[in-house]
Amino acid sequence: MLxxxxxxxxxxxxxxxxxxxxxPDAHIDYCLTCGMCVSxxxxxxxxxxxxxxxxxxxxxxxxxxxxxxxxxxxxxxxQRCEYACPMKxxxxxxxxxxxxxxxxxxxxxxxxxxxxxxxESNSTGIPNDDFVWxxxxxxxxxxxxxxxxxxxxxxxxxKGAEFYxxxxxxEPTVEPEEMVPLWKIxxxxxxxxxxSSKWWDGANYCLFSGDPEDWEKxxxxxxxxxxxxxxxxxxxxx
Ligand code: SF4
Ligand code: SF4
Numbered sequence: 742m743l744x745x746x747x748x749x750x751x752x753x754x755x756x757x758x759x760x761x762x763x764x765p766d767a768h769i770d771y772c773l774t775c776g777m778c779v780s781x782x783x784x785x786x787x788x789x790x791x792x793x794x795x796x797x798x799x800x801x802x803x804x805x806x807x808x809x810x811x812x813x814x815x816x817x818x819x820q821r822c823e824y825a826c827p828m829k830x831x832x833x834x835x836x837x838x839x840x841x842x843x844x845x846x847x848x849x850x851x852x853x854x855x856x857x858x859x860x861e862s863n864s865t866g867i868p869n870d871d872f873v874w875x876x877x878x879x880x881x882x883x884x885x886x887x888x889x890x891x892x893x894x895x896x897x898x899x900k901g902a903e904f905y906x907x908x909x910x911x912e913p914t915v916e917p918e919e920m921v922p923l924w925k926i927x928x929x930x931x932x933x934x935x936x937s938s939k940w941w942d943g944a945n946y947c948l949f950s951g952d953p954e955d956w957e958k959x960x961x962x963x964x965x966x967x968x969x970x971x972x973x974x975x976x977x978x979x
Contacts, residue, residue: 756804764834771828772796778822778832788812792822792832799835813839814849818949840951848950855946859959863942865914873897873938875913876920883921895924898970899935905972906934907943907963909979923978934976940966943979 761767778792785791790812798807816836823831845853855864862869880895896902906927912919927934940962947955967975 756807757799757802760799760835760838763838764831766829767835768828768830769796769799772800772830773828775827777825777827778830781821781825782832783817783819783821784812784815787815790815792816795832795835796830807839808842813843814852837951840949841953843951852946852950855944856950856952856955859942859944859946860955862939863910864944864946865910865942867910867914869939869941872908872910872913872941875917876936879917879920880924883924890925890928893924893928895920896935898938901971902933902935903972904932904934904974904976905967905970906936906976907978908936908941909944910942911944935970935972937963937966937970943977945979 779785813836818833858866
């Protein structure tokens with residue numbers, strides 16, 4: 742705990758320097774305070790913050806305010822600010838860095854829990870066997886109740902398929918019927934595709950928690966699964 746406090750105190754004196762080192766082309770000192778970033782930002786005004794104000798706090802060394810504001814979880818990291826900015830300053834990228842600096846026990850609980858679960862398997866924590874069972878069950882139901890879709894497919898671990906699809910874990914967990922429209926589109930298009938029975942979750946909450954090692958692990962696990970299946974194309978549905 743003491744170590745954590747010392748680390749935060751150290752950061753308070755050098756947040757701008759950290760951003761300049763961590764973010765390529767940070768351009769923090771180029772800000773014209775024109776406010777173009779504010780106009781298109783969906784998080785402007787939330788928590789009494791907007792991207793221009795965020796940047797002024799950074800320039801003026803108000804590190805404590807930046808390290809403590811929960812606005813970083815309202816910023817969607819959409820990069821509209823960068824798109825609008827005449828100096829191409831990407832506030833969302835600084836937000837990502839700040840999220841990663843926040844101690845894990847001070848982050849939004851649901852976000853951190855989803856990331857932690859994802860590192861083990863998937864973001865809702867359902868067993869892989871349940872995913873396989875739900876896909877099979879929903880498929881059977883569609884085939885039975887909709888005769889025109891009697892030959893619909895939802896393959897899992899199909900070796901050598903052309904396309905690999907992942908799946909937002911919320912759907913098999915709470916809205917399994919939401920998986921079906923995509924299966925139908927792929928069927929009509931004649932696409933040869935497959936899910937996998939492990940690392941099948943398309944969401945990556947560790948990206949949003951600001952932990953590069955964790956979200957890389959999630960992507961690597963999935964990429965290795967795709968390679969092991971010998972699939973040619975990887976489609977991330979998220
Ligand atoms: S648009 Fe760019 S230059 Fe203008 S206030 Fe925002 S960050 Fe500064
Ligand atoms: S990245 Fe964040 S600050 Fe920039 S426009 Fe999107 S929500 Fe606003």
